[in-house]
Amino acid sequence: MGNNLKAIAEELNLSISTVSRALNNTGRVSEETRRMVMDSARKHNYTPNRVAQSLRKKRTNMVGLIVPDIGDYFSQVIKGTESELSANGYSMILADSHEDPIKEANYIKLMYQSQVDALILATVSDDFRWTKIYQDSRIPVIFFDNEPDSLQCNKVVLNNIKATEIAVDHLVRLGHKDIALICGNVKESTAKFRRDGFVEAMKKHNLEVNSNLIKEGLYYLDAGYSSMEELILNKNENPFSAVIVSTYMLSCSAIHAIRDYGLSYPKDFSFIGFDIEDSDRLFSPSITSVLQPGKQIGKLMVHRLLQSIESYDSLSSDEEFSVSFVNPVIKIGESTALFKKENN
Amino acid sequence: MGNNLKAIAEELNLSISTVSRALNNTGRVSEETRRMVMDSARKHNYTPNRVAQSLRKKRTNMVGLIVPDIGDYFSQVIKGTESELSANGYSMILADSHEDPIKEANYIKLMYQSQVDALILATVSDDFRWTKIYQDSRIPVIFFDNEPDSLQCNKVVLNNIKATEIAVDHLVRLGHKDIALICGNVKESTAKFRRDGFVEAMKKHNLEVNSNLIKEGLYYLDAGYSSMEELILNKNENPFSAVIVSTYMLSCSAIHAIRDYGLSYPKDFSFIGFDIEDSDRLFSPSITSVLQPGKQIGKLMVHRLLQSIESYDSLSSDEEFSVSFVNPVIKIGESTALFKKENN
DNA sequence: CGTGCGAGATCCATAAATACA
DNA sequence: ATGTATTTATGGATCTCGCAC
Known part of the structure; x- marks a missing residue:
């Protein structure tokens, strides 16, 4: 007995689509079946499979963060990023490039394969050819800490x-x-x-x-x-x-x-x-x-990214790159x- | 033009499965078509969609890590965990419970929904009812830092x-x-x-x-x-x-x-x-x-977890819980x- | 005509079974 | 029998379309 939509559907002799609609409050379902579905879902301890959702919706609700070194100042940024992401229903995949451009490049590719909805990067490299791939896939990218001045891109940097x-x-x-x-x-x-x-x-x-x-x-x-x-x-x-x-x-x-x-x-x-x-x-x-202010930098980056994600979804306006300055204290x-x- | 198997298959007038086999070196493919597929894949900038892979293989190659506070000592554990995971082809989803049992519980559920292959947890709670769900799904869990002595579980703790x-x-x-x-x-x-x-x-x-x-x-x-x-x-x-x-x-x-x-x-x-x-x-x-030794603790935990994942895959022996002690320095x-x- | 529901396509990749030389 | 490739089923959820009552 798997705890998926199919299990519930079979138990209640309903179709998978009806069960889905009942749980998501989307489309038309009678009040009675809705209740039955809810009950069965509770009984089966049902929780949606995010992997399947991601595949279907083409959205993982995950954001990648690559830093050169977990610790010190970056911990603050990581913390700020994480809390802002989670407050908005996103998870964070964290990677540590160990100041190695090759590792960084691998992570950038891995994040892409993982279908992250956005990427945050404190780069240690000066090769930015990969950004095209992200652009093509409309995955917003934002830089911080080390600003690639040779590149037109979104960034949050210290003033x-x-x-x-x-x-x-x-x-x-x-x-x-x-x-x-x-x-x-x-x-x-x-x-x-x-x-x-x-x-x-x-x-x-x-x-x-x-x-x-x-x-x-x-x-x-x-x-x-x-x-x-x-x-x-x-x-x-x-x-x-x-x-x-x-x-x-x-x-x-x-x-x-x-x-x-x-x-x-x-x-x-x-x-x-x-x-x-x-x-x-x-x-x-x-x-x-x-x-x-590391936490603030993290929060700000997430804010910008979520805006980008939204705007990509609605109208696909080729918006300008945004550069945000954060004040030191x-x-x-x-x-x-x-x-x-x-x-x- | 999507950069997926279908795109390559259509270009070469092959079936999707043939393309898959060619790229994965699994099953039988003639040397000629293999080369053609490889070339086309390079041209299309193809990289497998990990979400789809995960859904099919029932394995995300992601491990969840929940800590009460990103920073200080935990940064070390995070760093050790991340590098050991990535060395073994896994990614890390990091969450910060802010010392809040309720947030922690939400993250535990979220990690489950995200289909992580394993969970690492420095808990701030004393409610462990959820572990049953992980057990049922054969997702190994390991605790550190705060050892739940009321619970039979895997843990890595300081001596x-x-x-x-x-x-x-x-x-x-x-x-x-x-x-x-x-x-x-x-x-x-x-x-x-x-x-x-x-x-x-x-x-x-x-x-x-x-x-x-x-x-x-x-x-x-x-x-x-x-x-x-x-x-x-x-x-x-x-x-x-x-x-x-x-x-x-x-x-x-x-x-x-x-x-x-x-x-x-x-x-x-x-x-x-x-x-x-x-x-x-x-x-x-x-x-x-x-x-x-935070980094070492991280590495050790990952080591244990990967063992569990392997053993769950092969024989489903109901193995004992492992308690590992780490020496302070x-x-x-x-x-x-x-x-x-x-x-x- | 509207309300409730189901069949089937889709997302993308993998894997087993089958067809064709 | 042997190597190559296609068909088809699968994973779990979402969504469009359309059928009935």
Whole structure:
């Protein structure tokens, strides 16, 4: 005895279609048979087979999410994505590319085969030929985190300019003037925007931008460490009272450098990290940090995708690609303090 | 032009089944038609529709994972689960119950409807009536983290006895004798085992167990804080040179208490936390901690499940439920130091 | 003419049985 | 008897069409 429509139909001597209509409240069914069907369904512990539904409806109610690494910041995005999806009747297939473009490509294909209704992707690749296939199948795709600037696509990205701007603002409020920046390789757009935000904010406050205080960690493996090291070693010639770091990895290694040189924040200088969440407040001193609102990013992406799915269904208007910006927030900790003369 | 078997079959004037056999290397197909089919498939960008495959094969190659909270320790389990699943050709549907038994129940039902081939669950509920439905459908289920002791089931759990034992061992090696323990409510089996492990380890080392130094954080909202507080305030009457905390949440709040009382480890006493990973080594001083090997737990669970799936397929032996224990590890940090007289 | 219901097609792929050389 | 291909049934649900009363 299978618990499918057929089982119920046979028990009640009805046709499968009638049972289906009774359960879905679609089409015409008499009140009496409806009740009988309902009862039998309860008895059989019937639940619709989603696989069969998906095949028929050409809709799986599943969305794929591919991230380079489950954990840290991405956990937040995953969490936000999942809860927003589930609130709208969708499930999430999660995949971890381990920062490997080949694995990522396999997952992209797998998600396609799995007939996901939409795909969310933090890519580590620069090959976007596959997007055509998704376009042809009208499966909306949205990018986040690493924005493929070579590609016309939907994306939700951090307002990178603001990310460093709010950090500068905070430091200026505290009286700092000589502010250093450690950013990534500015050939990547994210790093570039964050540097630009820093420069613009400095200008806005009528502060001089000392290019010796801007460290564009290039291709070093541990760019944050060496950048911080350079700043510390040249502090006499190029004094600074505060440092802003513009990515999480750079923040970690910069902190290691500070520690190795026997320095500490905010005593020797103020420090602003990036994406250092510390939600359980275990750090001491706590670290002032710019944060990407991961959950919000997840929610926003799902929102956009569901809109796309709907609009694809009704009129097939070749809509424009949407780029949404999310504002960073700054979490004030103890690593930043009022400017004191001794800092410089 | 759909990219399905039918499209290829029509193009080549073959039947759908022939095309299927050619692509799957099953049954007999002439070398010539095989090549033609392959070529056409490439041209059409054909990939099998997994939904249709699933319906036919009664196997989705998807496994459900439900956790109470995406993040922290669970991220590790999720990561381990995902990579082991994907290495075996399975995908993962991830759900976050937000510690809500009702949401959890809905997800359990949803996973069932989605026809997952197996279910992994860190439950927050004590209602296990649904397991019968899974049993009837021969869908293997495995529990972790919170073990339902009222239920005969598959589970992978931490060797909780060892978790506190290795902490005691470490402290004894450092010369500590008066060791305090903050554990959860011992009415829950996890907390009880961890307390037992502590007591046994103390006895093993011929150390006296001072019951005043064992704080079973009961139903307080912030049990870790108040337990630590009590230990500190009564340090004169009940001296100790080291503290072990047996859950992550308790560790966090215990640390807050230590900080609030102006104390620090390892100066005032040694401290061993629980599940304080700090993989990027940002803590200073770094914290010695017992860790649950989350990734390993994930991998192990998948391993067990795939075995079950296989065995269900071949002989339907009503196999016993398997309970697997995973050994905790201890990460040595700077919060534990050699015993000094001043400690007591 | 409308209400209740059933037959059959469809979604797409797989697999067993059968037909044709 | 042997290799190749087609027919047909199957999985479970949905949906259009049309038949009766």
